[in-house]
Amino acid sequence: MTACVLHHSAPVEKNPLQIQEDLAVPEPGPDSVLIRVSACGVCRTDLHVVEGELPIKKMPVIPGHQIVGVVEKAGSAVFGVAPGDRVGVAWLHHTCGVCKYCKSGKENLCERADFTGYTVNGGYATHAVAPAAFVYHIPPGFKDCQAAPLLCAGIIGYRALKLASLHAGASLGIYGFGAAAHVALQVARFWGIDVYACTRDERHRKLALELGAVWAGGATEPPPNRLDGAIIFAPAGEIVPAALRALDKGGTLVLGGIHMSHIPPLDYDWLYHERVVRSVANNTREDGREFLDLAVRIPVETHTESFPLREANRALNALKHDAIRGAGVLICN
Numbered sequence: 001m002t003a004c005v006l007h008h009s010a011p012v013e014k015n016p017l018q019i020q021e022d023l024a025v026p027e028p029g030p031d032s033v034l035i036r037v038s039a040c041g042v043c044r045t046d047l048h049v050v051e052g053e054l055p056i057k058k059m060p061v062i063p064g065h066q067i068v069g070v071v072e073k074a075g076s077a078v079f080g081v082a083p084g085d086r087v088g089v090a091w092l093h094h095t096c097g098v099c100k101y102c103k104s105g106k107e108n109l110c111e112r113a114d115f116t117g118y119t120v121n122g123g124y125a126t127h128a129v130a131p132a133a134f135v136y137h138i139p140p141g142f143k144d145c146q147a148a149p150l151l152c153a154g155i156i157g158y159r160a161l162k163l164a165s166l167h168a169g170a171s172l173g174i175y176g177f178g179a180a181a182h183v184a185l186q187v188a189r190f191w192g193i194d195v196y197a198c199t200r201d202e203r204h205r206k207l208a209l210e211l212g213a214v215w216a217g218g219a220t221e222p223p224p225n226r227l228d229g230a231i232i233f234a235p236a237g238e239i240v241p242a243a244l245r246a247l248d249k250g251g252t253l254v255l256g257g258i259h260m261s262h263i264p265p266l267d268y269d270w271l272y273h274e275r276v277v278r279s280v281a282n283n284t285r286e287d288g289r290e291f292l293d294l295a296v297r298i299p300v301e302t303h304t305e306s307f308p309l310r311e312a313n314r315a316l317n318a319l320k321h322d323a324i325r326g327a328g329v330l331i332c333n
């Protein structure tokens with residue numbers, strides 16, 4: 001099989017992913033499936049893995065955790081998924097099932113979880129394996145490359161939105177307008193929530209308005225109204241004070257990324273009146289299933305920019321420099 005493999009983390013400008021064509025196709029274990037990958041989304045977390053902003057868990061590693069493909073082979077103990085099924089693999093690759101988090105409906109916080117494209121190989125490849133219990137059937141109606149960004153950008157955006165606890169008629173600020181934001185905006189609109197997009201990039205502000213944001217402004221520009229909730233998707237800690245100052249009493253600020261630069265000191269006045277700041281970590285399988293059902297009903301439209309698998313380095317560079325409108329996707333077969 002062919003894959004883009006990371007041997008040493010480095011800034012993406014140095015094109016650290018190596019194309020390897022002579023790799024053995026992995027054999028699925030009894031509980032796993034082998035997937036012929038057709039598309040794999042490019043996520044900011046991949047950038048954090050490749051550039052070494054997250055601690056190294058596996059090296060070399062094949063990144064990529066928004067995999068869409070067709071099952072080629074199923075292990076002997078697999079049920080519910082069969083060869084020929086179109087499936088997706090997300091960031092949450094496997095959980096232990098027995099820790100206190102797994103047992104209380106918080107498998108996203110599992111102490112022994114595996115993560116696709118980070119602690120195990122992912123989908124920047126022509127083939128990938130995943131435990132059958134952790135793959136999703138991709139609903140018809142989405143092409144492979146449109147479905148790929150739903151698997152992390154979509155699911156994490158959805159979880160972030162749920163954690164912001166908003167009702168119809170509420171106002172939501174979205175800070176940073178990449179792949180996750182452009183999906184979360186569509187879900188928020190479907191729920192009757194007014195979206196205010198705060199982002200440094202003019203093209204992203206334009207896309208936000210096209211998708212139905214009521215207002216779009218700069219990354220730290222105060223929106224015209226107080227926000228009932230806000231989500232920061234940009235990995236920039238310096239946005240936290242601006243978002244808190246825009247938040248109404250009792251509002252929740254959700255930090256949607258796995259990594260964030262240093263957060264400046266906060267003034268207690270910005271937090272007082274029961275404002276909440278919280279992060280989002282990973283997703284549960286329930287989040288994934290709920291979101292995919294919802295994505296069909298809305299229906300979510302993903303704006304994607306495709307890159308051949310061999311150009312994964314170029315895709316990561318484009319992502320880092322805000323040059324992708326919507327979501328980047330690698331075409332793997």
Ligand SMILES: [Zn+2]
Binds near residue numbers: 097098112113
């Ligand atoms: Zn667990």
Ligand SMILES: [Zn+2]
Binds near residue numbers: 043044045046065153
């Ligand atoms: Zn991701």
